[in-house]
Amino acid sequence: MEFAGALRQAVQASGLTLERIRHRLGRRGLTVSVATLSYWQRGRSRPRSRTVVAALEEILQVPAGTLTELLDDPAPTAVPARAAAGRGGPPGGPGPGDRGRTARDLWPDPERYAGLVGQLDRSGDHRLERLSIHDVYRLDEARRSWTLSVRTVLRAAGDDIDRVVCVHQTAAGHEDGRAGGGAAALAGVRYCRPGRVRAEGGLMAFELVFDRVLAAGDTAVVEYELGPAGEPPSDSYDRRFPHPVRDYVAIIQFDGGRLPARCYGFTAESSHAPRRRLGELWVGTSGSANIAAGSVRRGIVGIEWEWH
Structure with a gap:
């Protein structure tokens, strides 16, 4: 509850x-x-x-x-979300989660996550309602680099809120804390400006400062891009939800006409929990697949693919 x-x-x-x-x-x-x-x-x-x-x-x-x-987390449990997986995909979403699970459990290295976000101003995060998040993840033809475009729509549930904190896994981390491959860069910021940026071991956390201070009921739209970056995830992309979101859409774009054999939507309750497949996704003539989920409360939603 x-x-x-x-x-x-x-x-x-x-x-x-x-x-x-x-x-x-x-x-x-x-x-x-x-x-x-x-x-x-x-x-x-x-x-x-x-x-x-x-x-x-x-x-x-x-x-x-x-x-x-x-108080620690605005949504301490995950409830089923209705998902439209590409064309004709079955409904689904994060399943019931443990009450004690926290945002740290969504990431492979909880301590590193806590250390990064602890350097940023999250005072307004629990007073922001996530109305929608739309991701477009593009994988190059050689499968060696990727870019991510994000649009997020927010509404203030309190006064004097001037920023939001975003966290992404941008590369596989090494045991010594270095990020593998070419690290992603924050770019293409629109309708806001970058605040502090922290990155370590394949994680990136940053502030986006709104173009005005929000009062209760005000809305804000932020857009940004990450990449291009080397060392893409192991044939999957996912979004981790420490806060509820009403509407989530992810599009995976395979560039160059090289398409995977199969794509699947999936959910998971935490970084170390097993994935639950939602069904196969259609890869269209545009070379893309998508998943749409509503009322995501907590957990991980993503797309994974298999190559020939």
Whole structure:
């Protein structure tokens, strides 16, 4: 369950009004308005203070951790998503995940991931709603380099949000931490500007600063490209979702007329969990295959292919 739903249920079960909850928080020296409490339980914004949420657990008489454990990740479970896999593909999406699973588990090296994103400003990430993410992944004819084009549509669920953090696996990492092949570069940034960029061991994390500061309800569109880069992934491309997204589309473009024998959509709950195939994808005369998934809550969605 998401934080908003858990809070809403706890408030209803307690029988307390939001005004009474505000008053009891105030007696503990914690100032939270009724409007803010309402936003929290409707999912329009999220609390940033664990102290306040711990106090809410006591006031609402729910077990410790019931609400605070949901703060670390906006979507601590994965639910099935309906996917349209190319032409006539079956529905599918990330399956049920463990409650304790975190965003770090989506990456092969969780410590490296945490170290990179920890250097960036993620204060607004949990207050951004991902309306859509569209990826176009292009593999060259020689299968030696790739480029990625991304368009993301976001909506603010709170005020004073000026950036979003993006993370990609850009190359296979070596044991000594070096990235293999030609490292990808961030380019083609539109409707925003690059902030801090950090890369290590095949991972790249960066900030995209919006062209204006968002207030609650405002939307932003960001576009960017990665590549060209050498050492493509082992015959697959995937997107990792630490935050929910309403609509996800991935297109794989095989350049030069050299097409794979088969393409499949897949999902996984974490980096080390087994992949679940969604069915075979059609590779059209354009040399491309696509997968579309709606209401992805948590996990990994991708496309894998087999060569002749």
